Structure formats: C-alpha cells, structure tokens
Amino acid sequence: MPENTGLSKIFAGAFAVLTVSAIAGLVTMIVVYKVEISEMNPTPRPTPPSTTLSPPPVMRLPGSLVPERYIIFLQPHLYTKIIQEVNVTSPNQTMLFTGNSTLHFRCVQKTGQIYLHSRDLAISDPHLVDKDTNDRIKVNSWKHHEDETDFLELELNGFLEAGGNYSLSLSFEGAISQSLDALFVSTYSEGGPASEDDTDAERFLAATHLEPTDARRLFPCLDEPEMKAVFELTVIHRRGTTALGNGAQSVSNVLDDEWKYTRFQPTQLMSTYLFAFVVSEFKSINSPSRVRIETYARPEAIDAGHAEYAANITGQILAYFEELFDIEYQPNKLQQIAVPDLNSGAMENWGLITYQEGALLYEEGVSSFLRKEVIASTIAHELAHHWFGNLVTMKWWNELWLKEGFATYWSPFAVDKVEPSFKIKDVEVMQELHAAFEEDALESSRPLSADPGEVQTTSEISGMFDSISYSKGAVVLRMLANVVGENVFNNGIRMYLKEHQGGNTDQNDLWDYIELARRDKSGLRAAQLMDPWTNQKGYPVITIDTKNGEIRQKQFLLNDTMDSRLRKEEFISKKGEWILANVDCYGYYRVNYNPENWQRLLTQLETNPDRIPLMNRGQLVDDAFNLARAKLIDVTLALNATRFLSKEREFLPWESAERNLRYFTLMFDRTEVYLQEKVRGLYSFFRNYTDESRVPSDQSLQHNQIYAIQLACSNGLPECIEMAQDKFAAWMNGNGTNRIHPNLRTVIYCQAVAAGGKKEWEFAWGEFQRATDPSEKEQLEYALSCTRKTWLLNRFLEYTLDPEKIRLMDVASTISHISENVAGQLPAWNFVRAHWDYVSQGDPVMLINQVTRRFSTTFELKERTTVTSAGMWLIDGWLEYFARDKESHSAFRAMQQAIEETKVNIQWVRDNKDAILEWFERETAHLD
Known part of the structure; x- marks a missing residue:
C-alpha cells in the first residue's frame, strides 16, 4: 500500500467492497506498526583490538x-582420460594438486x-x-590449529608494523x-x-566449488567474505585441455610435451x-551480448545444440539486470559451464558460473518444455548474484539473505521479462512463501x-x-517493496548498489538507502519497519473478527501459539x-x-471462486x-476448504491443496x-491431450495437466493408471521408440513403475x-523410486553407494524420493542411519x-534400548538418539x-485422528 495512506481511511473504505488490495496493506501495516520494536542503530564496522599479541578471536581472524x-x-x-594400451603400463589417476601463492597485504x-x-x-x-624496505622477515615456525578455526599460524621473528606493506609466499x-x-x-x-570394455569413454575434469569456506582447502588465504582482494591466477594443466578462470585468459603457452599453462587477467575485488x-576438454557456444x-x-x-537455449537467454537476462540496476556487469567476460557433477x-x-547439467542443458524432443523454466530461473538467480553477492557482499554469513534472498526475489522478474509466456511470478512467489512458512513455523527456526x-x-x-x-529473504523483500512502493524500493536498491559496489x-x-529513496518521511523509518521481520524468528498470524472488528496478532507456531503484541480496532462488517x-x-x-x-469465504469458493x-x-x-x-481452527474446516476443487482448473489452488492433503496421507494414508x-x-479436462500425448500451448495449463495426471493416478483413478501403463508398455515394446510427450514423462514413468513390478x-x-x-x-x-516393491527399493538404495551407478550429487535426491514412497520411508531412514x-x-x-516427514509416533522419536540373549545392550538409535552426536554437523x-x-x-x-477419519468416511460414503 502507498506509505501515506492512513489506517483510518482504510477502515472507512475496507468494507465498501468485498475484496480490495488495500486490505493487504492494512494488515501489513497493523503488523509492522504494532510490533514492539526497538531503534536499530547501524552496526559499526569492526574495530581491531588495541593489541594483537594475544591469540585471535575464537573463530574469526584478527x-x-x-x-x-x-x-x-x-x-x-x-x-x-586413462588410456589402456596392450603391453603398456597405464598411468593411475593422480588425485593431487600443487601450487604456490603470494599474498600482498x-x-x-x-x-x-x-x-x-x-x-x-x-x-x-x-x-x-x-615491501617498503625489501627486507625479508624470518618466519620462526608455523602450525595448523587442531580445531574448527582452520587457522594457519605463522610465528614471526619480529613484528609487522601498522601501515606497512608486505608479501607472504607459500x-x-x-x-x-x-x-x-x-x-x-x-x-x-x-x-x-561407457561399455564395460571401453574405458576410453570415461573422461575426467577438475572444477572448484568453494562456497562457503573451502577456498582454504585450495590455497592458504584470509577466507572471510569481508576480506576481499584481487586474484591473479595461473593454471598449469595438461595439453589438450582448456583452463577457465574468473578472469579473461591473458596468456596460454606450451611448457613441454605434457603440460601447458594459462594465465588469467586480474579479477575484480x-x-x-x-x-x-x-x-x-569441453567446447563452447557464444551468446549475442554486449559482454x-x-x-x-x-x-x-x-x-x-543442447546449450543453445541457455546461450540465447543469458545475454537477455544480463541486459535486463544491467538496465534495472543501472550498473553494468563488471568483468569483461562471462563463462558458464555445465558440470556433470556439482553438489x-x-x-x-x-565470471565463471558453474551449473549442474540439468540446470543448463536442454534437448529438444527429450527435455520437458517446463525444463526451460528451471534453466531460465537458475540462470536468472545466478546472474542476479553478480550484483547481490559478488559486487556487494554481506559482511558476514549471518546475513546470507542479503545475497540469497535478493537473488531469489529478482529471479522471477528477469524470467518474466525474457519469457513472459511462462507466467512464472505468481508460482514462484507462492513456492517461496510456503517454503518460508514451513520452516519458520518451528520454535527451532x-x-x-542471525x-x-x-x-x-x-x-x-x-x-x-x-x-x-x-525464501523468507525473498518474501520479506517483496513485502517491503509493496509497503514503500516498487519505485521507491527499486531506487533505493540502485543507490545501495552504487554506493557499496566492491564492498x-x-x-x-x-535500510539506509531505502529510507533515502522515500520522499515522504512520515511514519516509521525503514529500519524500524523491518526490524521485527529480520531480527526475530517466526511470523504472525492475524485474527480478524468481522462481528466486532477485533484484530489480534500472535506468533504462529505449530506446537504452540503465544500471545504477543495485540491490536484491537472497532469496525462493523456489512x-x-x-x-x-x-x-x-x-x-x-x-x-x-x-x-x-x-464459512462465507468457503461458500464463495464453491459457488463462484473467481471472485x-x-x-x-x-x-x-x-x-x-x-x-x-x-489448533487455531477446527481441522474439519480446513478439509471443507478443499470442496471447491472439483470445479477448479488453475494450478495454484490444486498445488496448495495437494501439498497440504499430502500431510494427511503421510499421517494416515487416507485421502x-x-x-x-x-x-x-x-x-x-485434460483427457484428450493426455491420451494423445499432447500438451496445451499455455504454459500454466501444462503445469496443471501434469498435476492432474499425478493426482489422478496416485489416488487410484482407474482410467489414469491404465493410461500410464499402456503408454509405458508401448515404449517397452516399441524397440526403443518413446512416444510419451517429454512434459508427461516424469509422472507417467512414475505411475507405470508404481503399478508394475520387476519387469517395469x-x-x-x-x-x-x-x-x-x-x-x-x-x-x-x-520413477525408479516409485515402485511399491520394497525389495526393489532396497536394491535402489544400495545402488546409491556406488558412484558408477548413482552420482554422489544425486544420492540425496534419490534417497529422498524413495522416502516419499510409503513403502520406502522406513528402508530409507534405516539406510541413512547406516551409511x-x-x-x-x-x-x-x-x-x-x-526421510523424517512421516514420523508421527513416539517409537520413531525415541531411541530403543534392548538386551540380547547374551546380555549385551543394543541401542537402536531413532531420531533423538541419531541427532545426539551430530551437533557439529551442518x-x-x-x-x-x-x-x-x-x-x-x-x-x-492424537488430537485429530478420530475427527479426520470421520470426515473422510462421511465425504466418501456416497462413493461406496
């Protein structure tokens, strides 16, 4: 809502119409105005201690x-590559790197x-x-600290003087x-x-992934985000390979019969x-772009041609951000690479963005049309980081959201600009909102x-x-933009970036630059406005009583709801x-x-939901x-909120309902x-499309077609299961010809394997x-995780321990998919604990x-201790026991x-089982 709109005006007009967007601003302002907050003074830049003769802080560099x-x-x-030749001893793979570095400081x-x-x-x-005197200073000793600091301490024979310039080579x-x-x-x-006897087909590459604290595993460094520097890199690599780095290539020459070197231009700070x-040994394709x-x-x-889609849109997204932020992309080149393995x-x-292959490559006729959304969104997220994270970086990891929240917030804007037919903004907003809600509803949030x-x-x-x-970072930024106005928000962001670029x-x-962009200085300052949203965990639930005009606010928690900061207003609804x-x-x-x-809202949904x-x-x-x-409303009211779905054709309501009813399935298997x-x-509604392996032209309807098949088959609709089995069988019996539309393959593969057996x-x-x-x-x-045969799921779990069968980067997703299957949840949990x-x-x-989403019994929560026949104590560690020795784990x-x-x-x-089962029995009685 515009910031100069008063609450009294909103109350006066709120009930003149049934649905007005001013209500959103009303409740937003109620929340932010009535939360008890304290003034937020900008955190001063860290000042070094008066002496450095004592050890450094426990974890941070001095x-x-x-x-x-x-x-x-x-x-x-x-x-x-490892070449096997007859009568020739082949080299073993060499998992070693060497190097040296000089730090100027x-x-x-x-x-x-x-x-x-x-x-x-x-x-x-x-x-x-x-460097000021060209004198060498002796290093008496050096040691690695045997603790979590990862400190390399060098004891000097003398002192470094304040104001001096030095270089350290290692x-x-x-x-x-x-x-x-x-x-x-x-x-x-x-x-x-590769076939079993074709070892030449296997190739190897070396790549880096250093976020957040792995640069120290590559070279000795001051590995904190505020310790910015320029990097000049030279890579010595085998002939026949290409080296890519942050900077543009400066020099590349052959050293001998086996090695060459590539030197890169200095990076930005x-x-x-x-x-x-x-x-x-990769190849590349160029993009039309200023850069x-x-x-x-x-x-x-x-x-x-699998990289063509990514190459075509990257320049467009980059140009969009350059215009939006009024700051050009800084490096003189941008390289992006699809790495077969990336966590x-x-x-x-x-200057060198790395991607999983599935986030960058698109194969016409094989990849789903909707894969383009994933590629465009991922590229947009990573390019947004060149302003939020790279150009302007958070001082410390406790405010990671200043880069990740911003990149998540801006991504759908860029995708909407270059691919408006995707209609992606609403879907992504809801996904991020619900992801934030789910985690932030816990006391352990x-x-x-931080x-x-x-x-x-x-x-x-x-x-x-x-x-x-x-997710919370993105939705809080969206809320702020709505409160202060999008133009004010964007102008403040531009000033913030220009002032702090390189820092x-x-x-x-x-908050300072959002406030600077506001012309109307009345009301709360931006820092006061945002304090409860960023410095407190959780989020509110606003309760509106339309009978007496009372508005109450509490922190929303799944396991408790505590009163805090109440606000009451008198009004009367028509x-x-x-x-x-x-x-x-x-x-x-x-x-x-x-x-x-x-009840009035639910009636409206059932009679004319488009209002x-x-x-x-x-x-x-x-x-x-x-x-x-x-426990703030009766569970049957929530179930009644799904009755309108039989007439609903849009994706978002169905997605919301299915995701929430999935919780009932997890707890009861009764939906x-x-x-x-x-x-x-x-x-x-989509039957003709599906039967003929076609999809609608509208992108949002394509999403809903997939959802219709998924819900229909997974909930036992006979005609859906028959369709999936027939199409999968035609592929199995078609000499390798797969006529299933790429959009529909995930859901049809899954449902056919679920309905089938060993052969499928x-x-x-x-x-x-x-x-x-x-x-x-x-x-x-x-699809492999969808089988209902437990022995096949156990086989699939064992495959995850073999990187030649399941890549390490896919292990977590594979086990997670298996755990979503009611037949696979317990095997997956046991497997995770064992390995x-x-x-x-x-x-x-x-x-x-x-793997813990289905846990709903004390048995699954507590450890069990048993005595064997030999009198030995055995502890079968369930969730609480399993977590006890993992305190230092991420x-x-x-x-x-x-x-x-x-x-x-x-x-x-315990509280809802009887009421829920009665509701489902009543609602489905006429189907028996």
Whole structure:
C-alpha cells in the first residue's frame, strides 16, 4: 500500500467492497506498526583490538591484516582420460594438486603473528617480505590449529608494523576431492555411456566449488567474505585441455610435451568463496551480448545444440539486470559451464558460473518444455548474484539473505521479462512463501539476520543456506517493496548498489538507502519497519473478527501459539459479506477469521471462486490447513476448504491443496478415495491431450495437466493408471521408440513403475543407465523410486553407494524420493542411519527433512534400548538418539527441526485422528 495512506481511511473504505488490495496493506501495516520494536542503530564496522599479541578471536581472524592481491599458481595433476594400451603400463589417476601463492597485504596493527585459513593442505617454504624496505622477515615456525578455526599460524621473528606493506609466499599441496567440494574431480562419458570394455569413454575434469569456506582447502588465504582482494591466477594443466578462470585468459603457452599453462587477467575485488577455475576438454557456444558470453559443456552436448537455449537467454537476462540496476556487469567476460557433477544447482563464481547439467542443458524432443523454466530461473538467480553477492557482499554469513534472498526475489522478474509466456511470478512467489512458512513455523527456526556470534563454525555457516535465507529473504523483500512502493524500493536498491559496489554491507546499509529513496518521511523509518521481520524468528498470524472488528496478532507456531503484541480496532462488517485480507499475499503472515467469515469465504469458493484472486484461493487453503495444525481452527474446516476443487482448473489452488492433503496421507494414508473424486473433473479436462500425448500451448495449463495426471493416478483413478501403463508398455515394446510427450514423462514413468513390478523397474533402470540427457535421467531416477516393491527399493538404495551407478550429487535426491514412497520411508531412514558418513556428503539437510516427514509416533522419536540373549545392550538409535552426536554437523539444525516436527505430528495425530477419519468416511460414503 502507498506509505501515506492512513489506517483510518482504510477502515472507512475496507468494507465498501468485498475484496480490495488495500486490505493487504492494512494488515501489513497493523503488523509492522504494532510490533514492539526497538531503534536499530547501524552496526559499526569492526574495530581491531588495541593489541594483537594475544591469540585471535575464537573463530574469526584478527583484523590486523588487510589483503590486497593474491598471485596464485595451481597445477592439478589429474589425467583427463586413462588410456589402456596392450603391453603398456597405464598411468593411475593422480588425485593431487600443487601450487604456490603470494599474498600482498597491508598491516593495520602491529603484530608478531600472521593468521591465515588453511585446511587439508601441506604448507612449506614461507617467504615474508617487507615491501617498503625489501627486507625479508624470518618466519620462526608455523602450525595448523587442531580445531574448527582452520587457522594457519605463522610465528614471526619480529613484528609487522601498522601501515606497512608486505608479501607472504607459500608453497602447498593437497588432494583433489572426490566429494564435490573444494577442488574436485567430475567424471563423464564421451559420446554416451561407457561399455564395460571401453574405458576410453570415461573422461575426467577438475572444477572448484568453494562456497562457503573451502577456498582454504585450495590455497592458504584470509577466507572471510569481508576480506576481499584481487586474484591473479595461473593454471598449469595438461595439453589438450582448456583452463577457465574468473578472469579473461591473458596468456596460454606450451611448457613441454605434457603440460601447458594459462594465465588469467586480474579479477575484480572479490571474496575468496567466489574464486574458481575449471580444467576440461569441453567446447563452447557464444551468446549475442554486449559482454562476451561463452557457454561450455561436454563436446557432444554442444555439437547437438543442447546449450543453445541457455546461450540465447543469458545475454537477455544480463541486459535486463544491467538496465534495472543501472550498473553494468563488471568483468569483461562471462563463462558458464555445465558440470556433470556439482553438489548445488549452480554457483555464481564471478565470471565463471558453474551449473549442474540439468540446470543448463536442454534437448529438444527429450527435455520437458517446463525444463526451460528451471534453466531460465537458475540462470536468472545466478546472474542476479553478480550484483547481490559478488559486487556487494554481506559482511558476514549471518546475513546470507542479503545475497540469497535478493537473488531469489529478482529471479522471477528477469524470467518474466525474457519469457513472459511462462507466467512464472505468481508460482514462484507462492513456492517461496510456503517454503518460508514451513520452516519458520518451528520454535527451532532462526531470525533472518542471525546473531553473528551464533554463526562461526563451518557447520554453522553451512546451516545458513536454508529456506530462511532464500525464501523468507525473498518474501520479506517483496513485502517491503509493496509497503514503500516498487519505485521507491527499486531506487533505493540502485543507490545501495552504487554506493557499496566492491564492498561489504549489513542490513542497516540497505535500510539506509531505502529510507533515502522515500520522499515522504512520515511514519516509521525503514529500519524500524523491518526490524521485527529480520531480527526475530517466526511470523504472525492475524485474527480478524468481522462481528466486532477485533484484530489480534500472535506468533504462529505449530506446537504452540503465544500471545504477543495485540491490536484491537472497532469496525462493523456489512451483514452477509465476507472479508478477505492480505490480497495477493504480499504480507508475510497468515490470516485467521471468525468461523462465520470462514464459512462465507468457503461458500464463495464453491459457488463462484473467481471472485477471489487466484493467489488467495491457494493461500486460503494453505492457511486453513496450517491454522488447523496449530489448533487455531477446527481441522474439519480446513478439509471443507478443499470442496471447491472439483470445479477448479488453475494450478495454484490444486498445488496448495495437494501439498497440504499430502500431510494427511503421510499421517494416515487416507485421502485416496476423496481426492480421486475431486480430481476426476480436472483429469477429464485434460483427457484428450493426455491420451494423445499432447500438451496445451499455455504454459500454466501444462503445469496443471501434469498435476492432474499425478493426482489422478496416485489416488487410484482407474482410467489414469491404465493410461500410464499402456503408454509405458508401448515404449517397452516399441524397440526403443518413446512416444510419451517429454512434459508427461516424469509422472507417467512414475505411475507405470508404481503399478508394475520387476519387469517395469528393470526396464526403467536400463533406460536410466543409457540416458545421456540430464532431464531424462532425472525423470527415470524419480520413477525408479516409485515402485511399491520394497525389495526393489532396497536394491535402489544400495545402488546409491556406488558412484558408477548413482552420482554422489544425486544420492540425496534419490534417497529422498524413495522416502516419499510409503513403502520406502522406513528402508530409507534405516539406510541413512547406516551409511550417514557417505550419504551426507550430498545434501544432508534435504535428507533429514525428507526421510523424517512421516514420523508421527513416539517409537520413531525415541531411541530403543534392548538386551540380547547374551546380555549385551543394543541401542537402536531413532531420531533423538541419531541427532545426539551430530551437533557439529551442518544438518544438526535440520535434525532439531525434525525432532520438533515429529513431536508436533505425534500430538496432532492424537488430537485429530478420530475427527479426520470421520470426515473422510462421511465425504466418501456416497462413493461406496
């Protein structure tokens, strides 16, 4: 709402119409104005202690040194291929890298020690020079701290003087990782899958992924985001390979018969986590753009045109951001590369963005049309980071949202600009809103801007990469833009970026420039406005009583609802009318009403749902179910909110309803007959398209067609299951010809494998092994998890321990998919506990979240202790026991959240089981 609109005017006009967007602003302002807040003074820049003779802070580097430039030489000794020749001893793969670096720095406080970060590196030959006098300073000793600091401490024979300029050279060596972090090896097959006797088909490349704290595993450095410097890199690599780095290539020459070197131009001033290089045999395609853009991938993927879609849109997205922020992209080139193995979907390294293949490559006729949405959104997210994260960086990881929240917020704007037919903004807003709601409803949640003292260790830093930073960050920014006005918000962002480019910020710097952009200075300052949303965990639920005009506010928690900061206003609703608050869901809060208003809203949904905006149709369902979980409304009211679905054709309401009813399925497995009836009309709406393996031209309808098939088949609609089996059988019997439309493959593969047996599963496994398109492999991997045969699911779980069968980056998603299957949840949980050290190398947070979603009994929460016949005590560790020794793990907070959610589930089932089962029996009685 415009910031100069008064509350009295809103109340006067709120009930003149049934649904007005001013209501959203009303409740937003009620929330932000009535929360008890304190003045937020900008956090001062850290000042170094008066002396540096004592040890540094427990986890943070002392402020005595300021880096300026790194000159780095790196040589990965990896072979890109292992050739087997008759009567010739073949070389073994060499998982070693060596290097040396020179750090140029200023000393700002006198000190007799130098502290750097270094982990898993063998350090030698320290050489310290006073650049002002050209004198060498002796290093008496050096040691790695055997704790979580990762400090490399050098004891000097003398002191570095404040104001002096110095250089420190070190040699080092380390191991190339096989766990997709630091400098790691990635494998792929040349031209397709390798046969058992064709070892020449296997290829290797070396790539880096250093976020958040793995630069120290590549070279000794000051590995904190505020310690920005310029990087000059030279890579020594094998002939026949290409080296890519952050900077443009400067020189590349042959050294001997085996080696060459590539030197790169100096980078912009940047943080260590953005440092990157790749050595490979990949090819590239260029993009039309002001900036030189090259997209790299496996040679056969480039030759087949799989990188063309990404190459075509990258320049357009980049130009959109340049115009929006009024700052040109800084480096003189942009390279993006599809890496066969990468733990995250992508990484925004400045000038060299790395992507999982499925997030960058698109194969016509094989990839789903909707895969383009994934590619466009991922590219937009990573390019947004070049302003939020790269150009302007958060001071410390406790405010990670200043880069991830912004990138998530801006991504759909860019996609909507270059691909308006996708209509992606509403869908992405709702996805981020619900992801934030789900995590932030727990007592174990955290503030968006966490206390820096609670984010110190590597595991604590890694734990910040969650839905709070990404999703809550984005929806809170959207709410702020709505409150102050989009033009004010955008102008403030431009000033913020221009003022702080090349530097580091905290949230107070952001609020200062939003405030500077506001012409009307009345009311709360931006910092006061945003304090409760960023410095407190959780979110409110606003309860509006339309009978007496009372408005109440409480913190929303699944396991408790505590009164806090209440506000009452007197107003009278027109008799018989409903009130809808938070129109288009700009506010980050849930809304509850008195039962009479709820009933009027549900009646409106059943009679003429189009009078309620699309996003609110989805949000009413989501609010109702979650308010019921928190015991704020009766659970049968939430179930009644799904009755209108039989006439609903839009995606968002169905997505919201299915996601919430999935919770009932997880707890009871009792929604099948009810949803089967509700989805019958939706399935019939797309029946002709589906039977003929066609899809609608409208992108949003394509989403809903997939949803119709998924819901209809998974809830046992006979005609849907028959369709899936017939189409899958035609593929199996068609000599390799697959006529299933790419859009529909994920859902049809899954439902056919679920309805089938060993033959269907093994056919899917064979196709998975043969597939080269990453989209097709993802679809088949998901389908394999859908079987109802427990022994096949156990076989699939065992396959995840073999990287030749399931890539390490896919282990977490594979186990998570299996755990979603009612037949696979218990085997998946047992498997995770038994093989935690290996499977947690992927995405441990996702693993914990997924495999515990069905937990709803004390048996699953508590550990069990038993005595064997030999008198030995055995502990069968369930959730609480499993979490006890994981405190230092990055997934520990996810484990605590899983424990809390399990307790919520236990109580919820106890309280609601009888009422829910009675409701389903009553609603489905006429179907018997």
